[in-house]
Amino acid sequence: MTIHTPSGRFIMRKGHRAQLVNRISITMREIKSFPEKQKCADLLIECCTKVNMITIFDINSNEDMDKYILYALLTGEDVTSMQDQLSLALLWDRPDIAECEIFPAQKNWPSGALEDLMTTALLEEKVEFVKLFTMNGLVMADYLTVKKLRHLYNEACIPNSHLMRLLQRASQNNYHYLFHVHNVLQAMMRRHHDDIYTSDTPQAQSDNPSINYLTFEDPYMELLLWAIFSRRAWLANYLWQRCNSPLCAAIAASCLYQSLWRSLGAKNTDILEEYNKNKNTFELFAVNLLGVCYQQDVINALGLVERRNAKWGNSDCLELAVMANDLIFISTPAAQASVELNWRRGMSRAPFFAVIIANVFPLLIFWPRFFRFQKLGDNGGELTIPQKMVVFYKSPISKFCAHSTAFVIFLIVYAYVVLFDFKYEMSITEKFLFVWICIYVIDEISEIISEQSLTLRGKISDWAGSVWNRFDIVAFFLAFLALGLRLHRQTFKWGRIAYAVNTNVFYCRLFRMYHVNYHLGPKLVIFYRMISEVLVFLALLVIFILGYGIASQALLHPSRDAGSLNSTSVSSIMEDVLLTPYWQMYGELLLDEAEVTCLMRCRRTVWRSGSLRCCD
Known part of the structure; x- marks a missing residue:
């Protein structure tokens, strides 16, 4: 329709102007007068003179129209700088245009030019743009400062x-500092330690503004934590790939998701499902990564599992996995090999029963048939006799066997005191027994102190998290209660009862030793998980027991009078109501007792009537 002249102008061919006016009349029916149609045609012709600003889009094509609209905006006169073009591409979420059109046009970006755009991409979870920015000049270690991370946390705090x-x-x-984030991590993970986080407080900020510009050793790890807290799962997956220690980061992320899951109310089912799904995702990342490493290099893979991270209180991956309940990760060959090596620590062969005997007869340690020690250093030198003894007695298996043997002896002494040597005057054996209990109490106190948490409350909470430690609390409480009761003659009988009850608690503590056995350990876990189900069943059963017990006793003893009740008769009635139907449920009908009761009732009736005839 137009002719391009040598001067650069475009002239419409003769006759085409009338066609253009006619097309305007058909398309834009609201324009009635001919001068207005002529004016509209002039505007269209003027637009056609600016060829470089025209973008043609075939509406029948399968391409996205927003792509061509963005192209048109990028070629506009108002968009002059490359940064403005990149902002438009980010706004329209078109990383393909940014990658193909904008970044190739400018290789060297000014310092700090991409930082604001990176912040926007992180907040809007535009992962592809985050990748583009890091690949085209943005250094994350320089970008992520204390001020930036604090800003991200505050921006993510939506109502x-x-x-x-x-x-x-x-x-x-309403404004939060990294110190507050540290407190949250400390409460949820129990083991977070970072000097930069703890130094970012309102007071420190006013005293030393340079804190704003401190950077992090592993910025991707800090952003990963932020992405997990702010529920940006896709971004978290990408940030994990860039962490310095991806295995530890995956387990830490899984642990954090587990803590978030526990801290959330049961009503938020959608968020709970999201947390659980993301936890399993990061656990799978860790399992796959460790599996590949273990196939390539066994020694280095074990080193990754046992590597301690200062950020998480010098915890290794296995300790974090236990906190996260990552059973799949713990069951991997690499994790199990690490556990096995640490269990024997320095010994390649150490049978369980041989270790028990060697704790009593140390000369057995030097018998190669039972014990084999790992070589010393890269040269493969043999250990000396003192070194072998140190390795043996410092190994966890030796300590466990010694502790278990001592506890079995303790139970034997305890049973002897309860059965044969429990008198008002304390015997030497009983005094020795209480000294032994005090030693166990001191051992538990040292265990609390050795917990990884930095606060006393956190240490106690971590220690009490184990069901066996809660067992110990009950056992020690009953032991000292029994001691206090047996010292007085009036309460001596109750002291004996406390002693006897505590025997059961101490013997239940033997279950702790079953964990190291491949056959008994799983059975113990099954038994522990069945307790809640059994309690539910008993809650249902007690309804039928009470109903049947009260009804049967009402029919069997119609002559009971409330005025003649005393403590003995009340306890007897409660026993009949509860225990009789319980035993009858197992087939014990107590017919002999019922016959005696019936005979006695019959005799009382005959005696009251004055008859000399005895009932049959």
């Missing part, structure tokens, strides 16, 4: 979000 509720527990203000 009624889980992150906002967590931070408001640590800080009553």
Whole structure:
């Protein structure tokens, strides 16, 4: 329709102007007058003179129209700088245009030019743009400062979000510092330690503004934690790939998701499902990564499992996996090999029963048939006799066997005292027994002190998290209660009862030793998990027992009078109501007792009537 002249102008061919006016009349029916149609045609012709600003889109094609609209915007006169073009591409979420059109046009970006765009990409979870920025000049170690990370956390605190509720527990203000994030991590993970986090407080900020510009050793790890807290799962998956220690980062992420899952109310089922799904995802990342490493290099793979991370209180991956309940990771060959090596620590062969005997007869340690020690250093030198003894007695298997043997002896002494040597005057054996119990108490106190948490409350909470330690609390409480009761003649009988009850608690503590056995350990776990189901069954059963027991006793003893009740008769009635139907449920009908009761009732009736005839 137009002719391109040598001067660069475009002239419409003769006759085409009339066609253009006619097309305008058909398309734009609201334009009635001919001068207005002529004016519209002039505007269209003027637009056609700017060829470089025209973008043609075939509406019948399968391509996205927004791509061509963005192309048109990028070629506009208002968009002059490459940064403005990149901002438009980010706004329209078109990383393909940014990668193919914008970044190739400018190789060297000014310092700090991409930082604001990176912040926007992180907040809007545009992972592809985050990748583009890191591949085209943005250095994450320089970008992520304390100020930037603090800004990200505050921007992610949208109203009624889980992150906002967590931070408001640590800080009553609406603006949060990294110190508050540290408190949240400490409460959830028990083992977070980072000097940069703890130094970012309102007071320190006013005293030393340079804190704002501190950077992190592993910025991707810090962003990963932020992405997990702010529920940006896709971004978290990418950030994990860039962490310095991806195996530890995956387990830490799984542990954090597990803690978030526990801290959330049961009503938020969608978020709970999301947390559980993401936890399993990161656990699978860790399992796959460790599996590949274990196939390539066994020694280095074990080193990754046992490597301690200062950020998480010098915990290794297995300790974090236990906190996260990552059973699949713990069951991997690499993790099990690490556990086995640490269990024997320095010994390649150490049979269980041989270790028990060697604790009593140390000369057995030097018998190669039972014990084989790992070579010393790279040269493969043999250990000396003192070194072998140190390795043996420092190994966990030796300590466990010694502790188990001592506890079995303790139970024998305890049973002897309860059965044969429990008198008002304390015997030497009983005094020795209580000294032994005090030693166990001191051992538990040292165990609390050795917990990884930095606060006393956290140490006690971590220690009490084990069901066996809670067993110990009950056992020690009953032991000292029994001691206090047996010292007085009036309560001596109750002291004996406390002693006897505590025997059962101490013997139940033997279950702790079953964990190391491949056959008994799983059975113990099954038994422990069945307790809740058994309690539910008993809650249902007690309804039928009470109903049947009261009804049967009412029919068997119609002559009972409330005025003649005393403590003995009440206890007897409660026993009849509860125990009789319980035993009858197992087939014990107590016919002999019922016959005696019937005979006695018959005799009382005959005696009251004055008859000399005895009932049959």
